[in-house]
Amino acid sequence: MSMTHYMELLAASQPWNLIIYMVIPVALAEALVAMEFVLLFRQRYEGTLRQVHKVAGIVLGVYFAGIMVQLGTQVLPNLVWRGPADVLAVGSYLLAGVPLVAIALLELGIWGGQASAREKMKYHFLLLTAFLIITHVAMVFGMVDPTIMGWQPQMDGGMMQHGQHHGQ
Structure with missing residues (x-):
C-alpha cells in the first residue's frame, strides 16, 4: 500500500518523528482544550490556570x-x-500552524492587545477550534492510500514505489 508524505513523515525515524510532529503538538493542544473548558465554564480569565494556559x-x-x-x-x-x-494532508498539517501562531501572538499581546480578557478567550477558543478541525483533515487524508484519490505510483524496473509488485 502506498502512503502520503504525512504518514511517511510520522512513520520515519520511529519514535522520534511521531513524538516531534504528532505527540508534542497534540498533547499541548489537548491540554489547552481542557484548560479552556475549565476557564470558560468558570468564566474566570485570571489566576494560576490562566497563566499556565497562556x-x-x-x-x-x-x-x-x-x-x-x-x-x-x-x-x-x-x-x-x-x-x-x-x-x-500535508497542506492541512502546515495550515494548522496558522491558528496556533495566532494564539501565541494573542497571548504575547502582539495581536488583540485592546481586546478584553473575555474577547481574547473567544478568539483563543475559535483559533483552537480551527486548529483541531484542520489537523483532523490532515489526519484523515494523511491516512488515506493516495491511490484511492487517483495517484498512480511510478513504475521502476518492474517494481512500484514502496516495494509493491504488479497486481497487488
Whole structure:
C-alpha cells in the first residue's frame, strides 16, 4: 500500500518523528482544550490556570511555527506530490500552524492587545477550534492510500514505489 508524505513523515525515524510532529503538538493542544473548558465554564480569565494556559499557548504556537519553518524549508521543496490526498494532508498539517501562531501572538499581546480578557478567550477558543478541525483533515487524508484519490505510483524496473509488485 502506498502512503502520503504525512504518514511517511510520522512513520520515519520511529519514535522520534511521531513524538516531534504528532505527540508534542497534540498533547499541548489537548491540554489547552481542557484548560479552556475549565476557564470558560468558570468564566474566570485570571489566576494560576490562566497563566499556565497562556504559557502553553505561547509554547505551542512557537513550537508549531518551528515545525512549519523546518518542513516548509527542508521538506516541502523536495516533495513529489502523491496526488490530492497528499496535498490535502500535508497542506492541512502546515495550515494548522496558522491558528496556533495566532494564539501565541494573542497571548504575547502582539495581536488583540485592546481586546478584553473575555474577547481574547473567544478568539483563543475559535483559533483552537480551527486548529483541531484542520489537523483532523490532515489526519484523515494523511491516512488515506493516495491511490484511492487517483495517484498512480511510478513504475521502476518492474517494481512500484514502496516495494509493491504488479497486481497487488
